[in-house]
Amino acid sequence: xxxxxxxxxxGSQTTMLIARRVRELNVYCEIWxxxxxxxxxxxxxxxxxxxSGGPASVYDHDAPRCPPVFDLGVPLLGICYGMxxxxxxxxxxxxxxxxxxxxxxxLRAIAANGPWSAMDASQPVWMSHGDxxxxxxxxxxxxxxxxxxxxxxxxDPARGLFGVQxxxxxxxxxGGRALLRDFVVVRxxxxxxxxxxxxxxxxxxxxxxxxxxxxxxxxxxxxxxxSVTAALLHRAIGDRLxxxxxxxxxxxxxxxxxxxxxxADGLGLDLHVCDAxxxxxxxxxxxxxxxxxxxxxxxxxxxxxxxxxxxxxxPYDFLAQGTLYPDVIxxxxxxxxxxxxxxxxxxxxxxxxxxxxxxxxLRELFKDEVRELGRRxxxxxxxxDRQPFPGPGLAVRVLGAITPDRIAVVRAAxxxxxxxxxxxxxxxxxxxxxxxxxxCRSVGVMxxxxxxxxxxxxxxxxxxDGMTADWAELPRELLVRLSAxxxxxxxGINRVVxxxxxxxxxTIEWE
Numbered sequence: 001x002x003x004x005x006x007x008x009x010x011g012s013q014t015t016m017l018i019a020r021r022v023r024e025l026n027v028y029c030e031i032w033x034x035x036x037x038x039x040x041x042x043x044x045x046x047x048x049x050x051x052s053g054g055p056a057s058v059y060d061h062d063a064p065r066c067p068p069v070f071d072l073g074v075p076l077l078g079i080c081y082g083m084x085x086x087x088x089x090x091x092x093x094x095x096x097x098x099x100x101x102x103x104x105x106x107l108r109a110i111a112a113n114g115p116w117s118a119m120d121a122s123q124p125v126w127m128s129h130g131d132x133x134x135x136x137x138x139x140x141x142x143x144x145x146x147x148x149x150x151x152x153x154x155x156d157p158a159r160g161l162f163g164v165q166x167x168x169x170x171x172x173x174x175g176g177r178a179l180l181r182d183f184v185v186v187r188x189x190x191x192x193x194x195x196x197x198x199x200x201x202x203x204x205x206x207x208x209x210x211x212x213x214x215x216x217x218x219x220x221x222x223x224x225x226x227s228v229t230a231a232l233l234h235r236a237i238g239d240r241l242x243x244x245x246x247x248x249x250x251x252x253x254x255x256x257x258x259x260x261x262x263x264a265d266g267l268g269l270d271l272h273v274c275d276a277x278x279x280x281x282x283x284x285x286x287x288x289x290x291x292x293x294x295x296x297x298x299x300x301x302x303x304x305x306x307x308x309x310x311x312x313x314x315p316y317d318f319l320a321q322g323t324l325y326p327d328v329i330x331x332x333x334x335x336x337x338x339x340x341x342x343x344x345x346x347x348x349x350x351x352x353x354x355x356x357x358x359x360x361x362l363r364e365l366f367k368d369e370v371r372e373l374g375r376r377x378x379x380x381x382x383x384x385d386r387q388p389f390p391g392p393g394l395a396v397r398v399l400g401a402i403t404p405d406r407i408a409v410v411r412a413a414x415x416x417x418x419x420x421x422x423x424x425x426x427x428x429x430x431x432x433x434x435x436x437x438x439x440c441r442s443v444g445v446m447x448x449x450x451x452x453x454x455x456x457x458x459x460x461x462x463x464x465d466g467m468t469a470d471w472a473e474l475p476r477e478l479l480v481r482l483s484a485x486x487x488x489x490x491x492g493i494n495r496v497v498x499x500x501x502x503x504x505x506x507t508i509e510w511e
Contacts, residue, residue: 003190005029006046008036009329010054010064010081016326016467017169018050018079020366021180026192030364031329034064041069048075048188051082053167057131058084058094075160075187077115080129083163087154090137090161102128104172107144107152114143114155114162115182123174125152125166132165160187196372200232203361207236214317216359218243219305220271222251222259224386225322225362228374232361233320234269235377242270242316244308246301249277250393250407253415262383274308276300284395284402288439290511293402297392319356323363324370326467367466387432388466396511400439405492406454410437412490413456420482421460421474430472431463435486436499436510444494453494456486460499461508469503 005022009015009031022029030044031052049069056063058081066085069076078086084094104124110116125146133151136142143153143162154163162183168176184190218230220243233241243263247256256273264271283296309316362370367388374384390396397414398406413435421427436457444451458479463469483496499506 002028002193003047003188004044004194005048005050005184005188005190006041006044006069007031007050007052008034008067008069008082009052010034010085011056012053012079012081013467014167014169015052016329016366017464018052018180019325020368020464021169021177022050022184023194023366023369024177025181025184025190026194027184027190028194028364034067036067038068041067041072046072046074047190048077048184050183051076051078051085053080053082053128056081057096058088059131070161073160075183076162077183078163079169080165080167083154083165084131084133086161086163087133087137087140090140090156092133092137092140092154093135094131095134096131105146105148105152105166107166108147110144110153111142111155113141113157114153114164115179115187116143116153116164118178118182119175124172125168125174125176126170126172127166129165133163196369196376199365199369200235200373200376203232204236207233207359207361210359211237211240211318213240215240215242215314216318216320217309217316217356218320220245220259220263220269221391222255222383223322223389224367224370224374224384225324227263227379227383228370228377229320229322229362230263230269231267231374231377231379233359234267239270241320242272242312242314244272244274244305244312246274246276246304246308248280248297248301248304248393249404250280250297250395252389252394252418253411258383262380272308272312274304276304279304280395281402281404281407286401288400290396293395293511294392297395316356318359320359320361323360325362325364325366328363385428387430387434390509396509397434398437399510406437409454409490409492410435410456413437413486413493416485416489417458417482420478420485424475424478426475429462431461431466431469432508433458433460433472435459437493438497442495446494451494454492455495455497456490456493457497457499457510458482459508459510461503463503463508466508469508471500471502474498 007018007029015031019029019031066089088094105127106124107121110121140154140156142151143155146152152165167173168179216233220226220230230243245259263269280300283300287293371384394407394410395402398410417433417435421433438455438457440455441452442455460472460474461469462472479498486493486496
């Protein structure tokens with residue numbers, strides 16, 4: 001393994017952004033909770049350490065503490081809470097100040113004693129703190145102050161210890177990428193050699209070593225994660241990969257045919273297709289609560305998948321899952337389990353009675369890295385660039401009771417939304433776009449006759465990782481075409497509305 005960075009998480013909402021910025025430098029990194037043991041950290045052998053921000057005060061009785069990493073002899077960068085923890089651990093003082101800083105600030109008196117020297121002093125930085133360092137630890141010097149007079153950076157260059165009160169990982173900090181590059185590449189000496197080409201080669205060897213002569217079962221959904229997982233496994237073990245595709249009748253227009261065409265016909269995978277639409281639609285009949293929908297779909301998916309596996313008549317040694325790195329990160333917590341916003345149909349895997357070991361070849365990757373890997377594996381752009389799609393499918397895009405007719409209506413409206421937006425030159429800047437059928441009917445006029453029909457909401461957002469999102473400002477001309485086509489071409493809809501909610505407080509999906 002080449003030189004790598006360890007990111008210690010204190011519960012910040014932007015910790016994953018730190019990892020993304022490091023990965024963008026073609027340097028491998030991992031996020032570990034601050035409760036990680038010294039033994040595990042020694043085994044990881046990081047070339048450098050970054051301490052994240054966090055919501056706590058370092059003086060809270062239950063404040064997360066820094067693991068014993070200061071004597072490792074590698075460069076260390078503390079960010080926000082991480083800087084305060086660094087200062088406190090070395091004898092400095094942190095206090096709750098009257099000059100709280102939230103939002104943009106500017107640095108002044110920047111010293112050339114840390115990675116911030118790579119920044120342009122005139123660029124703004126993003127602050128988000130109430131506490132701040134008021135007395136430096138022995139051996140440390142001020143690296144910068146903010147325009148409010150708050151210590152914004154500290155350094156002990158002799159020991160390679162640095163801290164910044166601002167957040168270099170967010171887009172709002174001008175020069176943040178330059179600061180992180182200086183720390184990771186220059187001061188930690190990490191070679192920028194972690195690429196998807198290198199990952200693919202290493203992953204193939206790792207799969208072969210794990211699987212041996214065994215056979216692997218993969219639940220192929222047609223989404224990006226499961227598709228790249230299947231393509232990677234196929235490269236590694238060939239015809240010992242067996243895929244099952246459950247068509248639950250809740251897919252987008254043409255999706256089931258695409259799966260057959262790309263994987264069975266194109267790549268030559270062993271693909272077993274199970275047409276289970278009638279069973280799913282029957283089980284969902286009359287169900288309105290979104291959590292009940294998800295649980296019904298999750299249970300029925302497992303049952304259908306098990307039955308399909310039995311029909312293949314083959315024993316399997318491994319189950320492949322498209323687990324991504326954000327899933328791994330979110331399974332650990334600094335403060336304990338997070339509140340459940342909505343459950344996911346595939347969390348928890350298959351029943352123990354299926355007695356298979358897991359293969360998760362993408363568990364080190366972020367979504368954008370998975371897409372790049374898919375391109376390198378030869379998957380078509382239409383699949384690799386496919387936007388996220390919920391596991392329960394269109395069931396959570398029909399608000400209220402589900403019927404075959406309402407699924408058909410939202411499927412038709414969604415196809416128009418996707419076709420029109422993908423014909424617009426700016427669509428690649430969007431994270432997700434789709435139609436939602438609302439449980440709301442309204443009066444309309446068509447051909448001088450009164451109508452009383454359903455309402456369709458159009459949702460389009462921008463995001464980098466799906467954790468936060470802003471509604472996309474689509475051109476008026478595009479919205480006009482969307483509305484006209486949906487109302488004219490989809491029977492049962494006479495009104496189209498555009499969702500201008502951001503996440504938070506809303507979620508990207510409506511259910």
